[in-house]
Amino acid sequence: MSYPEVTTPGADDLRRLARSLVQLLDSARQLALAEQGTNELAARVEEHLGVPPQDLPVVSQTIPMYQLVDVQVAFERWVEGDPRRSSEIIGVRGWQRRSHTFGELLGTGRTFRVGIGPADYVDVPDSPDSTKSCIQFGILLMADEGERWAMLVRIEDRGPFKQAVLEVVSHDKGRSQHLLADLRRLAVQHSVLRGQVLTLTQGEGEYGAFQFLRRPTLGRDELVLPDATLSQVEEHVVGIAHHRDRLLAAGQHLKRGVLLYGPPGTGKTHTVRYLLSQLTDVTAFVLSGQGLRLFGQACSLARLLEPSLVVLEDVDLVAADRSFGPMGNPLLFEVLNQIDGLGEDVDVTFLLTTNRVDILERALSERPGRVDVAVEIAAPDSDGRLRLFRLYGRQLGVAELSDDDLAPASRSTEGRTATYIREVVRRAAMAAAFEDGTAAIRVSGEMLERAAIELLADRSALTRSLLGGAVEPDAEPPIHGGVAFAPRGWVGYGPMRGRDEPKPFGAEH
Numbered sequence: 047m048s049y050p051e052v053t054t055p056g057a058d059d060l061r062r063l064a065r066s067l068v069q070l071l072d073s074a075r076q077l078a079l080a081e082q083g084t085n086e087l088a089a090r091v092e093e094h095l096g097v098p099p100q101d102l103p104v105v106s107q108t109i110p111m112y113q114l115v116d117v118q119v120a121f122e123r124w125v126e127g128d129p130r131r132s133s134e135i136i137g138v139r140g141w142q143r144r145s146h147t148f149g150e151l152l153g154t155g156r157t158f159r160v161g162i163g164p165a166d167y168v169d170v171p172d173s174p175d176s177t178k179s180c181i182q183f184g185i186l187l188m189a190d191e192g193e194r195w196a197m198l199v200r201i202e203d204r205g206p207f208k209q210a211v212l213e214v215v216s217h218d219k220g221r222s223q224h225l226l227a228d229l230r231r232l233a234v235q236h237s238v239l240r241g242q243v244l245t246l247t248q249g250e251g252e253y254g255a256f257q258f259l260r261r262p263t264l265g266r267d268e269l270v271l272p273d274a275t276l277s278q279v280e281e282h283v284v285g286i287a288h289h290r291d292r293l294l295a296a297g298q299h300l301k302r303g304v305l306l307y308g309p310p311g312t313g314k315t316h317t318v319r320y321l322l323s324q325l326t327d328v329t330a331f332v333l334s335g336q337g338l339r340l341f342g343q344a345c346s347l348a349r350l351l352e353p354s355l356v357v358l359e360d361v362d363l364v365a366a367d368r369s370f371g372p373m374g375n376p377l378l379f380e381v382l383n384q385i386d387g388l389g390e391d392v393d394v395t396f397l398l399t400t401n402r403v404d405i406l407e408r409a410l411s412e413r414p415g416r417v418d419v420a421v422e423i424a425a426p427d428s429d430g431r432l433r434l435f436r437l438y439g440r441q442l443g444v445a446e447l448s449d450d451d452l453a454p455a456s457r458s459t460e461g462r463t464a465t466y467i468r469e470v471v472r473r474a475a476m477a478a479a480f481e482d483g484t485a486a487i488r489v490s491g492e493m494l495e496r497a498a499i500e501l502l503a504d505r506s507a508l509t510r511s512l513l514g515g516a517v518e519p520d521a522e523p524p525i526h527g528g529v530a531f532a533p534r535g536w537v538g539y540g541p542m543r544g545r546d547e548p549k550p551f552g553a554e555h
């Protein structure tokens with residue numbers, strides 16, 4: 047007689063069996079909880095709070111997406127801030143879990159099953175070179191000695207723009223509000239935006255995005271401007287920041303507006319870069335073109351994160367854009383009104399640049415006080431031209447040439463801008479390279495003069511105009527590049543829009 051072969055179960059079979067048993071127990075538990083009109087998540091939250099959460103008030107707060115990372119930082123700081131505090135992070139399992147409010151998740155027993163799973167994280171940039179892992183859907187079970195809270199972090203994608211939502215459940219509404227206030231304070235204090243150079247750009251459709259820019263490092267000797275001009279700019283932008291406390295004590299206002307104007311290519315943007323290099327502790331917002339629509343958002347943040355600098359590049363481009371304000375006012379007027387509305391005691395500098403001051407004149411004269419000082423950044427004088435030749439020709443031996451050697455080239459570039467002179471040097475270097483293909487490139491005074499004359503004779507008027515040649519009376523409006531700083535490394539802050547902007551977390555205080 048033969049018996050069927052009996053095989054001993056292998057490790058895989060045991061694992062499968064164990065998994066099935068766990069699932070069975072899990073289902074049984076879920077069923078049992080559902081019978082009682084609750085779910086696994088609610089049971090866990092109840093264990094933490096000590097009372098059924100379904101009956102407790104939920105205090106919620108929406109925040110702009112770009113502050114999700116600040117909320118994460120605030121939460122971590124909150125836990126680290128006191129040894130009596132603790133927290134545990136749990137996630138939620140269940141069908142369409144992300145589209146429910148905390149109350150709905152806690153309150154559903156029979157309708158759909160809500161279990162505990164891992165929290166969802168997203169990597170969000172927190173500097174030009176790094177990202178931080180942030181909870182985008184998860185529950186924080188927080189405790190501070192005897193006090194207990196459960197806070198859901200989720201993203202709401204239903205409205206016109208995405209936003210993050212914090213929902214807090216505790217015994218007492220006041221205690222929940224208190225926790226949110228603590229987190230707001232920490233978010234502002236330790237904001238990853240603080241001390242950074244940022245730009246707000248209009249994204250797809252009505253949405254915009256935040257980007258971290260690398261702070262420029264431009265020495266004073268790399269910016270060629272008459273001493274008096276540079277000192278005037280420095281005094282208003284950097285000087286006031288240095289004497290902040292004394293000026294405040296003396297009842298002086300700190301908010302200031304500085305306008306840099308002059309033909310294209312004279313160094314307005316270069317001056318901005320220099321100032322950004324100097325103001326290493328200052329949070330800076332650089333807005334240009336359509337990005338100016340997000341000016342209101344930048345202002346709220348600038349106030350929160352003061353001392354700050356708000357740079358409005360090429361403001362003439364939006365002077366006539368009427369699509370921004372509710373009253374159909376030109377965008378520039380709205381911008382000027384918002385500058386006015388910011389309050390006098392905030393340490394915020396507005397730095398505006400334009401090469402069409404004629405367009406701005408009316409707007410500025412109708413709204414006095416928004417800009418305290420207008421500084422002309424003009425084409426370089428003869429001293430400036432010599433400095434520019436030496437600056438851009440420093441690796442070509444030009445720095446060693448005498449003033450007399452450079453005089454003819456300087457004369458040939460009279461009335462031309464810094465950009466133009468830089469191009470003359472580049473062309474002279476190219477010519478030198480072609481002449482002698484072996485030795486290190488050296489450029490003489492004559493070569494510079496020749497390059498200057500040739501560039502002048504360049505048949506393409508556009509080339510000259512692009513380089514910011516002398517401004518001829520009937521010249522076409524200058525063509526210029528919009529974006530001032532090439533952002534390196536995309537920084538994926540969530541959508542925002544100009545109108546009805548979400549208030550930054552912390553702005554209430």
Ligand SMILES: Nc1ncnc2c1ncn2[C@@H]1O[C@H](COP(=O)(O)OP(=O)(O)OP(=O)(O)O)[C@@H](O)[C@H]1O
Binds near residue numbers: 308310312400525
């Ligand atoms: N004053 C200056 N000193 C040194 N370099 C300069 C100066 N002005 C311009 N340059 C050089 O020319 C480049 C272009 O100048 P910049 O972008 O600052 O011009 P702009 O005045 O902002 O012109 P636009 O009105 O077209 O915006 C700079 O990146 C820099 O290399």
Ligand SMILES: [Mg+2]
Binds near residue numbers: 314316530
């Ligand atoms: Mg510029």
